Each structure stands twice: as C-alpha cells, then as structure tokens.
Amino acid sequence: MSIIQAQRQLSVYRSCSVRNVSTTSSKPERVYRHPRLKLVAACGAAGLSLAAYFFSLRESRSTSTRIELLPLSQFTPATLTSSENSGPNTKLLTLSIPQHLLPPPSSCDLDPIWSVYIKDDDIQVERPYTPLEGIDEHGRMSFWIKKYETGEVSRWLHSKHVGDTIEIRGQIKTWIWKDNTWDEIVLISGGTGITPFYQLLNNILNRTPSNSNSKTHFTLFHSSRIPSELPPPSMLRTLGHFAEKQPDRFKMHLFVDSKDMSTNISVPSQKLQVGIISKSAIMRSLGLDASNSWWQRLYKRISTSNSAQLDHKILFLVCGPDQMIAAIAGPYGRNRSQGEVGGILGELGYTSSQVRKL
Ligand SMILES: Cc1cc2nc3c(=O)[nH]c(=O)nc-3n(C[C@H](O)[C@H](O)[C@H](O)COP(=O)(O)OP(=O)(O)OC[C@H]3O[C@@H](n4cnc5c(N)ncnc54)[C@H](O)[C@@H]3O)c2cc1C
Structure with missing residues (x-):
C-alpha cells in the first residue's frame, strides 16, 4: 500500500468512525462506518432530542398548570361573594377570584382532595379550608366553615361581609385520588x-x-x-x-x-x-x-x-x-x-x- 493510499484510508476511517474508546465501558459501542450513516444518525439523534425537549416542555407545562392553581408563595385577593348561615355555628361562604387572576380553565380541573390557605388579615395567620366543589370557571369556591368560639381564623371569617376582600394562596394536596386503585x-x-x-x-x-x-x-x-x-x-x-x-x-x-x-x-x-x-x-x-x-x-x-x-x-x-x-x-x-x-x-x-x- 502506497503512503497516499494509507493516508486516504486513515482519513476515511477518522471521518467515518465514531468510536468510544473508553476501556471501562463494557457496553457494545455503536460504530458508524459511513459518513452518510453518521449524518442520518446525528439528524435522528437531534430530532429525538428536540422531540423529547418539546414533549417534556409540554408535560412540565401541563403538570405545573394542573398543580399550581394559585401561587403558593404569595396571597391572591378574593372577594367574599356570598355568606349564608347554615346552622348554629356554621356558614357557607363563597369566595371569587377575579377573572384576570384565574389560571387557564384546564388548571381549574383539579383532582381531589385539595385545600387553600385563607389568611386572617388582622393578625396575619392562615388556616387551610376545603373548597366543596373545587373551583368553577368563574373562579368561585364555596366553603362550609365552622366557627370555634376561641378560634382565630374561623371567627374572623364568620365576621366578614359580602364584598370584603379575603386573601388566599395556593392549593395544598391533602390526599391524592387515583382511579381504580381501591375497590x-x-x-x-x-x-x-x-x-x-x-x-x-x-x-x-x-x-x-x-x-x-x-x-x-x-x-x-x-x-x-x-x-x-x-x-x-x-x-x-x-x-x-x-x-x-x-x-x-x-x-x-x-x-x-x-x-x-x-x-x-x-x-x-x-x-x-x-x-x-x-x-x-x-x-x-x-x-x-x-x-x-x-x-x-x-x-x-x-x-x-x-x-x-x-x-x-x-x-x-x-x-x-x-x-x-x-x-x-x-x-x-x-x-x-x-x-x-x-x-x-x-x-x-x-x-x-x-x-x-x-
Ligand atoms: C387540610 C385541612 C382542611 C380543612 N378544611 C376545613 C373546612 O373546609 N371547613 C372548616 O370549618 N375547617 C376546616 N379545617 C380546619 C381549619 O383549618 C381550622 O383548623 C379551624 O377553622 C380552626 O381554626 P381557628 O383559627 O378558628 O382556630 P384556632 O385558633 O386554631 O383554635 C382555637 C380553638 O379551636 C379548637 N379547634 C381548632 N380546630 C379544631 C377542629 N378542627 N376541631 C375541634 N376543635 C378545633 C382548638 O382546640 C382551640 O381550642 C381544615 C383543616 C385542614 C388541616
């Protein structure tokens, strides 16, 4: 073999082979022996990565919107739109979140069981309460709330009037429902x-x-x-x-x-x-x-x-x-x-x- 032939073979080998030379790996390595194959493989890999990236982006978007109804890290102002006595020491209260602060409708469709924190603005303490029917497309949530005679937040909530602003945050999962897990x-x-x-x-x-x-x-x-x-x-x-x-x-x-x-x-x-x-x-x-x-x-x-x-x-x-x-x-x-x-x-x-x- 002439020197020129030998150099050509070497350059073809270098350009066509993608070989992992690690000696520690026991896995079989992929060797691409042809430039076109390499191109196809590279394009394929890039395509797969892009698809995986967009898929994960979509997934993470959909899970994050499903999980985060309202920010957990800050309070959202809601309006008390209804307050009815429902027994000796209980009330049915409806809170409405302004339309512009509502997340997309799909994120309102939350699996049970979840609650939100309601803040007593006078003394800056919060307690969790459970929206009876989740949240509707108008941002309404209804609660059945008992007043404890020495209770801070429940007494404060019972004293509120229709039209008052009440701050709430996030949703907290109390328990996760899974279809067909239990008979x-x-x-x-x-x-x-x-x-x-x-x-x-x-x-x-x-x-x-x-x-x-x-x-x-x-x-x-x-x-x-x-x-x-x-x-x-x-x-x-x-x-x-x-x-x-x-x-x-x-x-x-x-x-x-x-x-x-x-x-x-x-x-x-x-x-x-x-x-x-x-x-x-x-x-x-x-x-x-x-x-x-x-x-x-x-x-x-x-x-x-x-x-x-x-x-x-x-x-x-x-x-x-x-x-x-x-x-x-x-x-x-x-x-x-x-x-x-x-x-x-x-x-x-x-x-x-x-x-x-x-
Ligand atoms: C995930 C979750 C969801 C909840 N959902 C609702 C709901 O939808 N409706 C609702 O009315 N409450 C609900 N609660 C209870 C609520 O969060 C408060 O604990 C309750 O309103 C009392 O708070 P407070 O600040 O008025 O009383 P606090 O100031 O915390 O307590 C004052 C007094 O009340 C007594 N007390 C407090 N809580 C209870 C209780 N649960 N049972 C008996 N005595 C008590 C205490 O022993 C104390 O003597 C929920 C609690 C959790 C953890």
Missing part, C-alpha cells in the same frame, strides 16, 4: 370533617361514564352532634342524589349524637341513626358478621385466604375532631403524623396502608 373507600367524618369527602365524592360521582373508568365503591359514615348541625341542605341533597342514582357506587349513613329538639328538613328522621358511629355499624356495612368474636373472624380470614375477600382493596379515610379520629382509627402520632392504627379499625385488624387520618 372500596370508606369515608368516616365528624362535623366539618365531611368537607374533603364531599369534594372527593362530588368530583368522582359527577363524572360522566365516558369521563371515568373508576369502579371504586364509596361508603360515607358521617356524624354531627344534633340534626341542626348536619351539613347544609345543598350538600345533603347532592349526596342523597348520588346515593339514590348510583346505589352501586355510593352509600351514605348519617348519625347524630342525640335528636334533641332540633330538626333538619333535608334528612327524614328515619334516615338518621342516633348514637356514635359504632364498630357494628361499620362491620354491617362491610358485610362482616358483628356477632362473631375476633377469633372467629380471624379464623374466617385465614380459611378464606384464597378467596376474593382478601384481594378486596379497601381504604378508610377518617376526618373530624381529634377524639373521633382516636376512637375510630387511633390517635395521631407526634407532630400530627399518622400514628399507629388503633380504635375500631385497629380492633378490626386494618393496617396503616389501609387507614389514612386526614
């Missing part, structure tokens, strides 16, 4: 603890069949002290409608501690159970035999270990006053962590992956 979700609430569950049910059970492939069944146990403290008629009507129209998806059990002299026009007396949400009521609704002792139920569990019963994915969400949470699911742990599962659900053998204290 059964049991919701247990006391007082205004029903608000996150109302948001969840209103969102999921209002979806048209074409918009939802979820098969999860929901059972709500709700208790208030007396009939007049039950959720307002508008909420009970919606829940009653779901129970009537979708009995295979949703069942509701309403409890009051006592009937006293108060009434609630939206719930017929015979639909109210008097007493606390008991172990036997929960067991009955889950189809467990309350008359069996714990060892009989344990034996039944072991003997049916291969049956569909054990594959049944169940989740309990519990929300309400601390004493109620403790009685149903065991007390919160340190710094309001979940703590161990105790109370009725602990006695029934449910574990921390099946119980969530909101």
Whole structure:
C-alpha cells in the first residue's frame, strides 16, 4: 500500500468512525462506518432530542398548570361573594377570584382532595379550608366553615361581609385520588370533617361514564352532634342524589349524637341513626358478621385466604375532631403524623396502608 493510499484510508476511517474508546465501558459501542450513516444518525439523534425537549416542555407545562392553581408563595385577593348561615355555628361562604387572576380553565380541573390557605388579615395567620366543589370557571369556591368560639381564623371569617376582600394562596394536596386503585373507600367524618369527602365524592360521582373508568365503591359514615348541625341542605341533597342514582357506587349513613329538639328538613328522621358511629355499624356495612368474636373472624380470614375477600382493596379515610379520629382509627402520632392504627379499625385488624387520618 502506497503512503497516499494509507493516508486516504486513515482519513476515511477518522471521518467515518465514531468510536468510544473508553476501556471501562463494557457496553457494545455503536460504530458508524459511513459518513452518510453518521449524518442520518446525528439528524435522528437531534430530532429525538428536540422531540423529547418539546414533549417534556409540554408535560412540565401541563403538570405545573394542573398543580399550581394559585401561587403558593404569595396571597391572591378574593372577594367574599356570598355568606349564608347554615346552622348554629356554621356558614357557607363563597369566595371569587377575579377573572384576570384565574389560571387557564384546564388548571381549574383539579383532582381531589385539595385545600387553600385563607389568611386572617388582622393578625396575619392562615388556616387551610376545603373548597366543596373545587373551583368553577368563574373562579368561585364555596366553603362550609365552622366557627370555634376561641378560634382565630374561623371567627374572623364568620365576621366578614359580602364584598370584603379575603386573601388566599395556593392549593395544598391533602390526599391524592387515583382511579381504580381501591375497590372500596370508606369515608368516616365528624362535623366539618365531611368537607374533603364531599369534594372527593362530588368530583368522582359527577363524572360522566365516558369521563371515568373508576369502579371504586364509596361508603360515607358521617356524624354531627344534633340534626341542626348536619351539613347544609345543598350538600345533603347532592349526596342523597348520588346515593339514590348510583346505589352501586355510593352509600351514605348519617348519625347524630342525640335528636334533641332540633330538626333538619333535608334528612327524614328515619334516615338518621342516633348514637356514635359504632364498630357494628361499620362491620354491617362491610358485610362482616358483628356477632362473631375476633377469633372467629380471624379464623374466617385465614380459611378464606384464597378467596376474593382478601384481594378486596379497601381504604378508610377518617376526618373530624381529634377524639373521633382516636376512637375510630387511633390517635395521631407526634407532630400530627399518622400514628399507629388503633380504635375500631385497629380492633378490626386494618393496617396503616389501609387507614389514612386526614
Ligand atoms: C387540610 C385541612 C382542611 C380543612 N378544611 C376545613 C373546612 O373546609 N371547613 C372548616 O370549618 N375547617 C376546616 N379545617 C380546619 C381549619 O383549618 C381550622 O383548623 C379551624 O377553622 C380552626 O381554626 P381557628 O383559627 O378558628 O382556630 P384556632 O385558633 O386554631 O383554635 C382555637 C380553638 O379551636 C379548637 N379547634 C381548632 N380546630 C379544631 C377542629 N378542627 N376541631 C375541634 N376543635 C378545633 C382548638 O382546640 C382551640 O381550642 C381544615 C383543616 C385542614 C388541616
């Protein structure tokens, strides 16, 4: 081979080969032996990177708009557009965000369960509250809010008038709904603890069949002290409608501690159970035999270990006053962590992956 031929071969080799000479890599390396191949590969790679870049840009845009309804880092002024008494110490309040501050409509379509912080402007403290039906296209959010006699923000909110400005920020995810993860979700609430569950049910059970492939069944146990403290008629009507129209998806059990002299026009007396949400009521609704002792139920569990019963994915969400949470699911742990599962659900053998204290 002449020197010129040898130089030509070397230059062709240099220009046509893209070889990773790293000796540490055990992976097979790609070798492009022809300039055209190299060009095609380079264009292909550039095209793929560009596509990946635009795809990730679109994804990150869509997730960021879905996640961020309002900025978390600053307060947005909203107007109190409605305030109605809904019981001895509760109000239904509607806050409206000005149209120009609203994010695009798609970002208002948020999966449950979420809340926003509302700020008491007098003393600059904030508390989270749960929009019952999320946010509509006009920027309206409605809340059912209980006033605590010594409560800072709830008392301040109850003193506000229609037309007043109230500052809110962000949305905070309380719990993440996932389609078809659970066969059964049991919701247990006391007082205004029903608000996150109302948001969840209103969102999921209002979806048209074409918009939802979820098969999860929901059972709500709700208790208030007396009939007049039950959720307002508008909420009970919606829940009653779901129970009537979708009995295979949703069942509701309403409890009051006592009937006293108060009434609630939206719930017929015979639909109210008097007493606390008991172990036997929960067991009955889950189809467990309350008359069996714990060892009989344990034996039944072991003997049916291969049956569909054990594959049944169940989740309990519990929300309400601390004493109620403790009685149903065991007390919160340190710094309001979940703590161990105790109370009725602990006695029934449910574990921390099946119980969530909101
Ligand atoms: C994610 C989330 C969503 C919430 N959504 C709603 C909602 O939609 N509607 C609503 O009314 N509340 C809701 N709350 C409760 C709300 O955030 C406040 O805790 C409540 O309004 C009391 O605040 P406050 O400033 O008035 O009382 P604070 O000044 O914080 O407390 C004053 C007194 O009230 C008592 N107290 C405070 N909170 C409770 C309570 N929950 N149960 C019993 N006693 C209490 C305290 O023990 C204390 O004695 C939600 C809480 C969370 C964490």
